[in-house]
Amino acid sequence: MDILDVIKNRTSYRGRYKDMPVPKDDLIKILEAGVSAPSGCNKQTTSFIAVDDVKLLNEIKSLITPPVAETAPAFILVLTQKIYAYRDKCFNVQDYSAAIENMLLAVKALGYESCWYEGHITDDDDIAGKIAEHMGIPDEYKIVCILPVGKPAEDIKTAAKKPFNSRVWFNGFGTVSN
Amino acid sequence: MDILDVIKNRTSYRGRYKDMPVPKDDLIKILEAGVSAPSGCNKQTTSFIAVDDVKLLNEIKSLITPPVAETAPAFILVLTQKIYAYRDKCFNVQDYSAAIENMLLAVKALGYESCWYEGHITDDDDIAGKIAEHMGIPDEYKIVCILPVGKPAEDIKTAAKKPFNSRVWFNGFGTVSN
Secondary structure (H helix, E strand, O other), X not given: OOHHHHHHHOOOOOOOEOOOOOOHHHHHHHHHHHHOOOOHHHOOOEEEEEEOOHXXXXXXXXXXXXXXXXXXXXXXXXXXXXOOOEOOEOOHHHHHHHHHHHHHHHHHHOOOEOOOEOHHHHOOOOHHHHHHHHHOOOOOOEEEEEEEEEXXXXXXXXXXXXXXXXXXXXXXXXXXOO | OOHHHHHHHOOOOOOOEOOOOOOHHHHHHHHHHHHOOOOHHHOOOEEEEXXXXXXXXXXXXXXXXXXXXXXXXXXXXXEEOOOOOEOOEOOHHHHHHHHHHHHXXXXXXXXXXXXXXXXXXXXXXXXXXXXXXXXXXXXXXXXXXXXXXXXXXXXXXXXXXXXXXXXXXXXXXXXXXX
8 A cells, every 4th residue: 555545544443452462563563653753863662562472461451441452462561761862852652652653554554443542551650560560561661552452353444634724834834835 | 666665765866967957847746745645643743845937946946045955856845734643633744744755755766866855954054944935835835845855966975874674673672584
């Protein structure tokens, strides 16, 4: 699929997944997309843990309340480190967001679906912290996002977007292209 | 080009650009990639101003000290709004970062080069604020990034990356894939 079509067709999938494992080669391709993202001053603050071991996957899922992506055959956990680019500047949010977007596009290109679960696990009930504790992840790494990966078992619904001209302008604020 | 190859081959280009305008159709394709990015709770906090008018482009360039991308025939200014997704949660940094990555990939796929200039313009000397003031951009929008767009006039240099296995693990922290 053309990259611009993949970008346009990617959407947040919250439906059920088919009961089919994701081949390790495909997970690696998705993770390669993640590490290929740019990072502020090339600090590469983002790390990744792919989880397809059924026992561990179920343990992680049991910590997610209310549950999401219960039927996904694999998760990618996105981890960030607060590494400063210079002085008090840290671009780790930008870094992991670019990595996540790369992985979402790779997921789509390979025929899978996913969804960027961040707020749900980083809220005050700290689901991410519980997962990190369960897995023995060192304190200097913080889980910020879960990406499920799997073949969709339901229809794909696209999100409604604001009109193009309300967000994109040419040569001036609010100036619509002619 | 295959999307995974585009993702792997994208790099931050800081060289000179050829003196060739970017067709409006290509700028629109790049901007469509930007608006197609996901956003937290679909708040679509990111907006974009493409600048290819020579006079305005030069005025903006004159505000960037020390200069970057002086020879680029077009800029895309990335704007963000602090729109809350829920309670005190705002994902605008994630939103614009995903949009920037989408645009960097579209830039590469269409045969152009770019670089994510954020720290340089959002530092204490507030170059972004000076550009916003010059252009009359309302206070509720903040310029956070400039993406130059153009054909490269110099060789492309790729950034060195940490080893894959130092950032990517399987089914446990630090567990290398076999």
